[in-house]
Amino acid sequence: MIKQAIIPLAGLGTRLLPLTSVFAKELLPINGKPGIEYILDECVQAGIKEIIFIISDKKKMIKDYFYNDRFYKKIIKKKKDKRILEEYRKILKYKKMIKFVYQNKPLGTGDAVLKTKRFIKDKFFLMLLPDDLIIKKNCSKSMMAIHKKHNSSVMASMIVNKKDVSRWGIYKLSKKISKNDFIIKDVVEKPSIKNSPSNRAVIGRYILPRKIFSKLLKLKPGKGGEIHITDAIQSLIKEKEKFIAHNFLGKYLDCGSMNGYIKSSLEISKLWNYAW
Numbered sequence: 001m002i003k004q005a006i007i008p009l010a011g012l013g014t015r016l017l018p019l020t021s022v023f024a025k026e027l028l029p030i031n032g033k034p035g036i037e038y039i040l041d042e043c044v045q046a047g048i049k050e051i052i053f054i055i056s057d058k059k060k061m062i063k064d065y066f067y068n069d070r071f072y073k074k075i076i077k078k079k080k081d082k083r084i085l086e087e088y089r090k091i092l093k094y095k096k097m098i099k100f101v102y103q104n105k106p107l108g109t110g111d112a113v114l115k116t117k118r119f120i121k122d123k124f125f126l127m128l129l130p131d132d133l134i135i136k137k138n139c140s141k142s143m144m145a146i147h148k149k150h151n152s153s154v155m156a157s158m159i160v161n162k163k164d165v166s167r168w169g170i171y172k173l174s175k176k177i178s179k180n181d182f183i184i185k186d187v188v189e190k191p192s193i194k195n196s197p198s199n200r201a202v203i204g205r206y207i208l209p210r211k212i213f214s215k216l217l218k219l220k221p222g223k224g225g226e227i228h229i230t231d232a233i234q235s236l237i238k239e240k241e242k243f244i245a246h247n248f249l250g251k252y253l254d255c256g257s258m259n260g261y262i263k264s265s266l267e268i269s270k271l272w273n274y275a276w
């Protein structure tokens with residue numbers, strides 16, 4: 001059973017400038033709730049017990065959000081507002097589950113993962129990328145069931161337009177194991193259209209083995225001078241580590257871009273269970 005999750009939150013959020021020059025994108029409200037809360041809800045509902053946030057000095061606001069409960073307490077005594085009370089309880093619960101580590105230089109997702117090395121106790125852990133919201137079906141929960149069945153690493157996946165492959169990690173499959181699950185043969189970070197092995201993209205949910213840390217320690221910077229988690233995964237696959245791609249059933253929302261962020265709010269406001 002996977003108990004720990006990590007969430008890289010030190011990204012600069014340049015796609016959402018100028019908002020992100022003063023604000024952490026993960027706290028921007030989507031239908032009245034910070035985006036990061038949807039991610040936390042997903043992994044806690046999937047059974048995760050401990051979450052490691054990788055933040056930076058510039059993103060301390062995220063820590064403050066979970067450490068403001070004294071302020072809340074005073075307000076709650078005066079105002080008997082059901083919504084604020086529920087949020088207060090949730091923040092208290094999540095605060096107890098979250099640990100913070102720092103990545104002050106934006107050296108890539110692989111480097112962010114490395115910062116959590118000393119905290120990861122079990123053989124496998126979950127990683128969620130906060131720009132990728134998946135609604136209507138708990139993707140982490142489905143991936144954990146696949147992991148349990150096959151005792152392997154798992155990544156969320158989706159078919160994308162051929163013209164967009166250079167935005168994603170793209171994988172090549174070796175074999176179909178069920179309607180929505182495939183064994184991965186190779187994965188490449190943001191290939192050109194010409195060199196892309198397919199149009200099957202990796203989306204921001206990963207069940208990774210602890211042995212990825214030793215790969216990351218040896219990895220040289222890849223595309224754009226960053227340390228990519230995809231490159232470490234590629235080298236594990238080459239050594240016959242089993243990785244399964246899971247075509248998730250929920251709806252994908254990219255809230256790291258302005259268009260996607262606006263669309264996320266509209267889509268989520270249509271779901272009655274997310275409304276206040």
Ligand code: G1P
Nearest residue numbers: 129132168169189202203204230
């Ligand atoms: C990261 C990964 C990429 C993956 C994507 C999913 O890219 O490096 O392989 O396909 O997340 O959202 P980023 O969004 O950080 O550019």
